[in-house]
Amino acid sequence: MKIVFIIYSLGSGGAERVLVSLANFLSKKYEIEIFTFNSQDSFYPLNKKVKHKKLNIDFISNNKFQTLYNSLKRIYILQKEIKKSNPDVVISFMTHSNILSIIASKLLSKKIIISERIANDFYGKKVSFLKNLVYKFSDRLILQTKSDAKNYKISTTIIPNPINIECEKVDKENIVLAVGRLDKQKGFELLIEEFSKIDTNWRLVIAGEGKERNNLEKLIKKDNISLIGNQKDINKWYAKSSIFVLSSIREGFPNVLIEAMSCRCACISFDCPYGPSEIIENNKNGILVENQNREKLKEAIELLIKDKNLREKLANEAIKIKDKYSIEKIADRWEEVIKEVING
Secondary structure, three states: OEEEEEEOOOOOOHHHHHHHHHHHHHOOOOEEEEEEOOOOOOOOOOOOOOEEEEOOOOOOOOOHHHHHHHHHHHHHHHHHHHHHHOOOEEEEEOHHHHHHHHHHHHHOOOOEEEEOOOOOOOOOHHHHHHHHHHHHHOOEEEEOOHHHHOOOOOOOEEOOOOEOOOOOOOOOEEEEEEEOOOOHHHOHHHHHHHHHOOOOOOEEEEEEOOOOHHHHHHHOOOOOEEEEEOOOOHHHHHHHEEEEEEOOOOOOOOHHHHHHHHOOOEEEEEOOOOOHHHHOOEOOOEEEEOOOOHHHHHHHHHHHHHOHHHHHHHHHHHOOHHHHOEHHHHHHHHHHHHHHHHHO
16 A cells, blocks of 8 residues: 655644654555645654655745636646556645645645644634635545544544654753744743742753744743753653643644653643643643633643652653554544545
């Protein structure tokens, strides 16, 4: 069986990590090829069996006419490359890739599974209209959370993201860790401001890169707060950090949260849409805080800094998540869907 994955890029994001993990695992049994819109190499290591074809179709559009022309051009090139590759099934990740890949695949009468990696209500009316128009022609829509499934009028399958990270057993340090793109959605501005109010010798370390770096740097007034950029060995930071904080305003499914939990971090998360409340059992394997309640977030961080017993209790429960979200179990569920679609 041959599978073609399609995604805009294989950068350092969570969706890209999941796709690479899945492609690497499935390449043990199947022929796997990944098409990307841009020409960058994969941030995450690819199995030697996985072929990566860079289509160079990340054209810049300066007006709505160019947007339409470039979209048609992308569909034409995708159609040509899918026909040449001749897979048994196409699997697309991310909204814009999904819309174009459905059209290209259906013009060839190819089976296509789409995977939505962000909540349905994230985009504006134009994209939502296109999704409603085109998504119903896919053979299966994969979502990450039950709460997001309620936003769709078509049939969906829930498959959460896998944990595919191994952490060494090292001594935990006095580090509060946060991981993600440096943009407004991740709430790092609020996190820095609230952590700055805490009188502690603990460090706040934020891993990730993005357009908000300059703004966030201006907020940092203390030596115990640092932005460390993208980290290919992020598992080393999970391993030595005692506390992990997810300060996002919203999520599709927070990969970083399940990764931190699997590395025995005591986790605090805003109860934002979507995902955290389906992962954390409040006060059992982590702490859920009312979404964007900055005072409650500060109190939760202070509590875990001061209470070692509570930290260890939450961390020891959190690590049990490794079995539920193992790559083996999640890949099995993907395989079931792939076979159902091909044989359906």
